[in-house]
Each structure stands twice: as structure tokens, then as C-alpha cells.
Amino acid sequence: MNVKVGVMSAQPVHGGTAEHPRVPRTIGGISSALRGSLRAQFFAELLEAQQGAELDSVLNAWWGRAMLDTDPDRDRIRAAAEAGTLPTTTMDEVLRRRQERGAQ
Numbered sequence: 343m344n345v346k347v348g349v350m351s352a353q354p355v356h357g358g359t360a361e362h363p364r365v366p367r368t369i370g371g372i373s374s375a376l377r378g379s380l381r382a383q384f385f386a387e388l389l390e391a392q393q394g395a396e397l398d399s400v401l402n403a404w405w406g407r408a409m410l411d412t413d414p415d416r417d418r419i420r421a422a423a424e425a426g427t428l429p430t431t432t433m434d435e436v437l438r439r440r441q442e443r444g445a446q
Contacts, residue, residue: 365408372401375408 365375369388376384384404391397410416422428 365405365412367401367405369401372404372408375412376404377411380407380411 365371373381373384384400384407387400387404388397391400413419419428
């Protein structure tokens with residue numbers, strides 16, 4: 343009897359995989375995802391950052407912006423936020439859900 347066992351991996355929301363994210367957390371990946379003046383701002387901050395924690399902070403902040411900038415649902419989400427129809431939740435609700443799932 344042949345039994346196939348599937349491999350399960352975590353899938354980030356809105357594209358990409360854990361192994362291959364939509365925006366790689368690299369200077370090249372971030373700069374490729376940013377548009378126009380945002381890319382110029384990224385490089386300006388990058389060129390001024392000291393190696394170590396400061397550079398890591400610049401990369402982390404801009405990676406987050408690049409992820410938001412490339413989110414396929416960003417226009418819909420922005421419109422819902424501006425219209426006041428974007429679903430929201432409280433931090434208490436988030437913590438309650440995490441506890442139900444066994445997270446700490």
C-alpha cells in the first residue's frame with residue numbers, strides 16, 4: 343500500500359511562502375518592491391545607517407513598508423479604512439483568540 347504524506351508549510355497572507363516571501367528581506371528585495379520616491383527615501387536612509395542595530399532597524403522598517411506597498415488588497419483596504427468600514431478589533435479580543443489557540 344502506498345501512502346502519500348503531504349508536507350504542510352505556513353503561507354503568509356497575500357502571496358509568497360515562508361521560504362519565498364512576496365518581498366525578500368534583503369536590500370535588493372526591498373528596493374525592488376518600493377516605487378519612485380519611496381525607493382529613493384529607502385536608499386537615503388540605508389546609506390546613512392551604521393552597520394548593526396541601526397542598519398537592521400532601517401531594513402526592518404522599510405521591509406514592512408514594502409510589504410504594505412505590494413499588498414494586492416491595499417487599495418481595497420485603504421478605501422475601506424477611509425470609508426470607515428474596515429473591520430477592527432480590540433487588543434483584548436486578539437489576546438483572547440491567541441489564548442484559545444494555545445498561544446502565549
